Amino acid sequence: MTIIGAGVAGLVAAYELEKRGHLVEILEGSNRIGGRIYTHRFHSGPDAPLIELGAMRIPVKHRRTMQYVTRLGLADKVRTFSTLFSDADSYCATSAGHTRVRDAAKTLMADFSRSLPVGRFNGDTIRFGAWLTAIGDAIAPSDFRDSLRGDLRLELLELIDQFDLSPFLRGGDQVDLHAFFAVHPEVRMSHNGRLNRFLDDILSETGPDLVRLAGGMDQLVRRLAARIRGPINRGQEVVGIDSCDDHVTVAVRDGNHIVGRRCDYVLCTVPFSVLARLRLTGLSEDKTAVIHDAKYWSATKIAFHCREPFWENDGISGGASFSGGSLRQTYYCPVEGDPAGGAALLASYTIGADADALGRLPAGVRHAVVLQELGKMHPELLRPGMVLDAVSLAWGRYWWSEGAACVRWGKDTHACERERRRATRPEHRLFFAGEHCSSTTAWIEGAIESAVRAVHEIHLHRPRSRVPVAVPRMEVMTE
Ligand SMILES: Cc1cc2nc3c(=O)[nH]c(=O)nc-3n(C[C@H](O)[C@H](O)[C@H](O)COP(=O)(O)OP(=O)(O)OC[C@H]3O[C@@H](n4cnc5c(N)ncnc54)[C@H](O)[C@@H]3O)c2cc1C
Known part of the structure; x- marks a missing residue:
C-alpha cells in the first residue's frame, strides 16, 4: 500500500492500516513530515x-483528534x-483606534448601527451583531466580511431580533455568542445552511473549549511517525498519477528524472490544490472536475x-x-x-x-x-x-499545499456533503483522504476523519499483504 503525503491524514492512515496487517510505504514530497502541522x-x-x-x-x-492525543x-x-477576546485586556480595532476589549462594546455598537436602518432592531440584537461582526472582521477573509455586512447580515439580525437575548448578556455589554448558538442551533441552519459552516468555523476558533499541546502540535505527527513501521520516504515528489483497473502508476521526481512506480493500491492525501497541477490520467471526468473546482x-x-x-x-x-x-x-x-x-x-x-x-x-x-x-x-x-x-x-x-485549507463557506449543507462524496470516491485502486475529503475541512479533525474512512474502504477492498509489496522502478523518463 503506497500513501502519498506524510501530513496527519497520511500518517493516521498508515498507522491504522498497519494495525490491520497491511504493509505500508509513505512518499512525502518535502523534507519534513507533518504538512500543515508545522x-x-x-x-x-x-x-x-x-x-x-x-x-x-x-x-x-x-x-x-482528542482520541489520538490520548492514544499517543x-x-x-x-x-x-x-x-481572541478571551482576555478583556487585549485589544480590538474599532473606529476609535485600538480599544481594550472590556471597553470596546460601545464603539463597536455605534460603528455597527451606522450601517443599519434606523430603529429596525432592538439594542440587544445590535449588541449581538456588533460582537459577531467584530469576530468575523478579525477572522474572516475580506470577501466574506463583505457578505456578512450585506444581505446575509440583515437576514440573520431579523432572526436574532425574535429571541430574548437577556440570558446571554455578560458583564453588561458583552454577548455570549457561543452560548446563544449552543442553545439555538437552528439559527445557524437557517438560510438553507449558507451561514452554517462559516459560523461553525468562526465560533470554533473563538470558543471557550479550545486546547493546545504544550511543547508543540508537531508532537502529534512525530509520535505517529514513530509508531509506523513502514518507510516514510521524504524528498519523493509525486508529479503524476495514472489510475488503471488493476494498479496505479505513480510518477516520482528523482533528481532530473521522473521515475514511474507501479503500485497495487495508492492512498493520495495530497491537497487538491496541488493535485490540480499534477499530470493525472485514468481518472473520471467527475474526479478531475472536483479536483479543479475545490476552493x-x-x-x-x-x-x-x-x-x-x-x-x-x-x-x-x-x-x-x-x-x-x-x-x-x-x-x-x-x-x-x-x-x-x-x-x-x-x-x-x-x-x-x-x-x-x-x-x-x-x-x-x-x-x-x-x-x-x-x-x-x-x-x-x-x-x-x-x-x-x-x-x-x-x-x-507554499509549494506542498498551495493554500491553507479547502473551504466550503457559503455552500449549503447538501452541497458540502455532495462535494465531500465526490472528493472521496475512489478511482479503481486509487483512494483519497486529507482534510478536503471530510465534513470538517480546514481542521485536523477532518484529516483524521478522512483517513479513518479511507482505511475502512481500503481494508474492505484489499487483502492484507503478508510479504512486503515490491515497488519496482518501471520506467525512467527524462523531464
Ligand atoms: C495556517 C493554518 C492554521 C490552521 N489552524 C488549525 C487549527 O488551529 N486547528 C486545526 O485542527 N487545524 C488547523 N489547520 C488545518 C490543519 O492543519 C489541516 O487540516 C491538516 O493538518 C491537514 O492535514 P492533511 O494530512 O489533510 O494535509 P497536509 O498536512 O497538507 O498533508 C499533505 C502532505 O502531502 C505532501 N505533499 C504535497 N504534495 C506532494 C507531492 N506532490 N508529492 C508528495 N507529497 C506531497 C505535503 O508535503 C504534506 O506533508 C490549520 C492550517 C493552516 C495552514
Missing part, C-alpha cells in the same frame, strides 16, 4: 520559544488555548521572537487581539520555558485576500511591514533589541 522553534534548546505556523488549537469537541500519550500536554484559501502567519513577553506589562496575560489593518489577528503565546529564552508572538494571522497581500511581499519586507503596523498597537516592539528574530509562512505560496 511547529517552528526559535532555537534548538529544549525550552525554545515556539510558534505554530500551521494548526495551533483543537476544539475539544473534535473527538477523533499526549494527554498530559493538553493546555487551555486562550483565544482553497490562503493563510499567512508572521511571528516574532521577542526578548520578553512585553504584553504582560501591558496587562495582557494571553489570548489574542483583533489588530485590524493588514494584520487582523495577534496572538500572545504562553512562555513555557526559561523566561530568559524570550517569548514568541504571533504578530499577524490572516486568511484570504489579506493573507495573499502579505504573502506576495518578500519575507524581509513582510516582517518589516508587520513590525511597523503592530508597533502602533504595541510600541514596546519598536524598542531596540525587542525583536530577536522573525519567521513567516505564506501558505498560499
